[in-house]
Amino acid sequence: MATTLTDTTAAVxxxxxxxxxxxxxxxxxxxxxxxxxCDNDGIIRGKSAGIGNLKERLETxxxxxxxxxxxxxxxxxxxxxxxGPVGEIRLVPDPTTFxxxxxxxxxxxxxxxxxxxxxxxxxxxxxxxxxxxIARAADEHDLALIAAFEPEWSLAVKNGELFSxxxxxxxxxxxxxNMAAAVIDEIIAALESQGMTVEQYYAELGWGQQELSIRHxxxxxxADHHILYRETVRGVALKHxxxxxxxxxPWADQAGNGCHLHFSGWNPDQSVNRFxxxxxxxxxxxLARQFMAGILEHLPALVAxxxxxxxxxxxxxxxxxxxxxxxxxxxxxxxxxxxASPFKGHEAESTNVELKSSDSSANPYIALGGVxxxxxxxxxxxxxxxxxxxxxxxxxxxxxxxxxxxDRLPQSLKEAIxxxxxxxxxxxxxGERLATSYIAVKELDIDAFAAADEAFEFxxxxxxx
Ligand code: GLU
Ligand code: MG
Numbered sequence: 001m002a003t004t005l006t007d008t009t010a011a012v013x014x015x016x017x018x019x020x021x022x023x024x025x026x027x028x029x030x031x032x033x034x035x036x037x038c039d040n041d042g043i044i045r046g047k048s049a050g051i052g053n054l055k056e057r058l059e060t061x062x063x064x065x066x067x068x069x070x071x072x073x074x075x076x077x078x079x080x081x082x083x084g085p086v087g088e089i090r091l092v093p094d095p096t097t098f099x100x101x102x103x104x105x106x107x108x109x110x111x112x113x114x115x116x117x118x119x120x121x122x123x124x125x126x127x128x129x130x131x132x133x134i135a136r137a138a139d140e141h142d143l144a145l146i147a148a149f150e151p152e153w154s155l156a157v158k159n160g161e162l163f164s165x166x167x168x169x170x171x172x173x174x175x176x177x178n179m180a181a182a183v184i185d186e187i188i189a190a191l192e193s194q195g196m197t198v199e200q201y202y203a204e205l206g207w208g209q210q211e212l213s214i215r216h217x218x219x220x221x222x223a224d225h226h227i228l229y230r231e232t233v234r235g236v237a238l239k240h241x242x243x244x245x246x247x248x249x250p251w252a253d254q255a256g257n258g259c260h261l262h263f264s265g266w267n268p269d270q271s272v273n274r275f276x277x278x279x280x281x282x283x284x285x286x287l288a289r290q291f292m293a294g295i296l297e298h299l300p301a302l303v304a305x306x307x308x309x310x311x312x313x314x315x316x317x318x319x320x321x322x323x324x325x326x327x328x329x330x331x332x333x334x335x336x337x338x339x340a341s342p343f344k345g346h347e348a349e350s351t352n353v354e355l356k357s358s359d360s361s362a363n364p365y366i367a368l369g370g371v372x373x374x375x376x377x378x379x380x381x382x383x384x385x386x387x388x389x390x391x392x393x394x395x396x397x398x399x400x401x402x403x404x405x406x407d408r409l410p411q412s413l414k415e416a417i418x419x420x421x422x423x424x425x426x427x428x429x430x431g432e433r434l435a436t437s438y439i440a441v442k443e444l445d446i447d448a449f450a451a452a453d454e455a456f457e458f459x460x461x462x463x464x465x
Contacts, residue, residue, distance in 0.1 A: 003079050017095035018058040020035020024049055025108050028100050033108040035062050035091045037223035038126060038227055038363045039302035040434075041073040042308050043464060046112070047091065061090035061115060069114075069124040069437045073464045074448055079442035089122050090115045097224050102190035103235025118187075123433035126365035127223070133372035133429065135189035135220050137265075141289075141379060143274065144266045146352075147368055148199075148216035149226040151360050152257040153233060154250045155180055155208045156243045156462065163243060163250065163462045165208025176203025180210055183244075185237045187212065191321045194232065196225050210244075216262060216352075218270070219372070225362040230360065246360035247461035248307065249314035252454075254324050256315030259339045259360040261306065261371060262340065264352040276351040282330045282388070283351045289385040292328060292337055292353055295371060296386070297355065299326050299336055300335070301423035303409055304416035304442065310449040311461040313412045316357060318394040323356035325393040327406040328385065334392045337411065357409060361465045364431075368439070373429035414446050446457060 025033060026364040033054055036046035064278060066087035070080040097111035113126035121128040137143040156163040169176030180203065188198050197215040204211045205362035217225060237244035249256040264275045265287060273286035307316060318324040321333040328337035337356045358367060386405050393406050410416040417439060420426060427435045449457050
């Protein structure tokens with residue numbers, strides 16, 4: 001009985017929520033609502049519903065060819081069984097994600113789940129994968145992950161085929177902030193109007209590079225926010241005649257754009273940070289250490305999900321503060337996992353871990369789902385964290401690095417994908433459909449960029465991400 005009651009209540013809630021969206025859309029004079037998803041190649045795509053039939057479309061979803069999860073960033077179709085011209089899925093909105101898009105006239109957005117025609121979760125959906133990992137963490141470990149994507153991006157102008165940074169200002173400089181002030185101001189207003197809270201902003205090291213972070217949230221919401229964030233930043237920049245690019249390495253001689261992934265593990269009602277222990281080393285609990293050990297264990301394959309483009313591996317170079325080594329340390333910006341120093345007096349809430357080997361060419365659902373799968377494996381196997389690294393790993397000799405087990409991370413997407421194909425834990429977590437289509441898409445990208453010149457790679461990544 002209880003289940004029936006919950007189901008009925010949930011259905012009524014959903015219906016109410018949909019009616020509210022229609023009312024809001026009408027009141028705001030919207031003409032279209034974009035049903036958005038992020039594909040296997042990290043590209044945000046969607047289809048829009050008109051206002052007249054919005055209520056129905058919110059319920060039934062919009063149809064999408066099954067081929068789309070085999071599409072690459074170059075719009076090439078990878079060869080995947082069952083993902084060709086025949087067959088259809090549905091993009092079904094999650095009504096809690098509705099927002100009015102301040103960067104496109106008379107437009108709303110809603111994020112969707114991919115469903116089969118009979119209403120089941122579609123096995124190749126990245127958002128569905130993250131939801132599965134969230135449920136697994138809750139059901140099997142009483143664990144709720146709180147996360148924040150911390151994106152860096154570049155503001156550029158386009159001349160012909162060429163993208164150039166808007167300025168050559170320096171790290172954290174007020175000149176850099178002034179050069180971008182009008183765009184940043186509008187971006188912040190747009191983020192806030194969609195329910196995101198800005199934490200910090202500054203001009204980053206690279207020319208035209210910006211870092212604007214938003215508040216952490218429960219895992220699914222954090223990934224949803226990152227999609228809305230990317231949409232907003234790029235949309236507002238375009239209104240100003242600028243291109244905002246999240247490409248991991250837009251220019252060979254400039255700092256890369258990371259999207260460091262912060263996370264901590266809480267109890268189910270999110271009142272206790274289970275990653276925190278007052279007298280643990282760097283305030284880390286044994287649970288946090290196991291979770292981190294799981295990430296380090298799987299990192300050579302996990303980066304195929306978190307550093308997900310061909311261009312990503314230009315960024316993962318030593319001494320770029322981007323992380324090139326499989327190491328962890330307290331506030332060590334050259335290690336893949338940085339334990340962020342907690343704020344004095346707020347240790348219990350602010351203890352969190354940052355994965356630096358992560359960028360915005362990833363599908364955030366797949367990246368975070370992968371991090372969770374790796375971390376949960378660490379907990380389930382009781383993996384041990386190696387000793388912390390408190391120096392720049394690059395300055396150690398090969399022998400010293402070997403002695404403490406610090407490997408170089410993969411140096412190409414090809415290497416990372418080959419590792420992923422051997423990582424049964426991640427493959428099992430992704431599930432056969434998602435893993436197969438994901439790998440096929442990446443392998444087609446690898447071949448396409450290998451056959452083209454560097455300029456093509458830079459241009460495509462700047463423009464597409
Ligand atoms: N831009 C660096 C990266 O690629 C990060 C610099 C920093 O914020 O520490 O990850
Ligand atoms: Mg930064």
